[in-house]
Amino acid sequence: MRVVAGEFGGRPLKTLAGRTTRPTTDKVKGAMFNMIGPYFEGGRVLDLFAGSGGLAIEAISRGMDSAVLVEKDRKAQQIIEENIKMTQALAAFTLLRMDANRALQQLTGKFDLVLLDPPYAEEEIVRQVTELEERALLAQEVMIVCETDRAVDLPEEISNFGIWKQKIYGISKVTVYVR
Template identity: 75%
Template sequence: MRVVAGKFGGRPLKTLDGQTTRPTTDKVKGAIFNMIGPFFDGGRVLDLFSGSGSLAIEAVSRGMDEAVLVERDRRAQAIIQENIKMTKSEQQFTLLKMDANRALEQLAGKFDLVLLDPPYVKEEIVKNIRILDERDLLSEDVMLVCETDKSVDLPEEIASFGIWKQKTYGISKVTVYIR
């Protein structure tokens, strides 16, 4: 796995072996960012289920100013820290070592891009989006990118957001919500 494009493009990323995380393939990651960007002019990104940190690192590589990564698994946290170190831009990343629900209680400021790629067995996307909206953590032009198993049907609308784009890539489905 690697960073697909941007200032860190081509650099290798480490992933966690085993079943606790499910890394987004380079192909799907490239497709996601081509769908929503492909590049950004600043902003803050929240990666609520970081795994290896690949999606947040890709967002910063493509122009986001700052990333907040949330991961509860200790082994995944170590991988994220190694991947962040590889960027040599550690100041652009904050790793919160906790589960998503605890992080949602503690987050502050506004996010311009939110990446929701929970483990397939724990679909909490609807609840997470509602909490982010209720806590006023989302900018007016925020994009919410949800990656799920292709069999998962997310609602057309969640809180004040509606589906903007949706595509299936192999076993994964990517759904993008906007206001």
């Protein structure tokens, strides 16, 4: 695992051994960011199921200003901290050590990019996107990127958002919602 492109491109990322997290492969990560960018001119990103932190780090590497990473697993939190240190841009990252649903109650400000890569067994994307919208946490031009198992069928519309792009990469499906 590595940062695919941008300021930190090529730098290695640590991942958690075992089945606690399911890191996005470099191929899927590169394809995902090519779908939505591939580069950004600032903005704020929310990674609600951070795992190793690789997606948020990729977003910062490609030009986002700041990232909020949410992770409940203690071992994964340690990996995220190590990966953030590797960037030497500590001020760009905030790690919330809690589950996604609790974090939704505490978040403030607006996000320009939301990354939802929940564990395959816990698909709560529809409810979480709706809650983010109801709590006014989403910028007008927000992109919501969902990575799921390829067999998961997300709805055409969630709240005020519709599917903009959707592609399958191996066992993963990437769905991008916009207003």
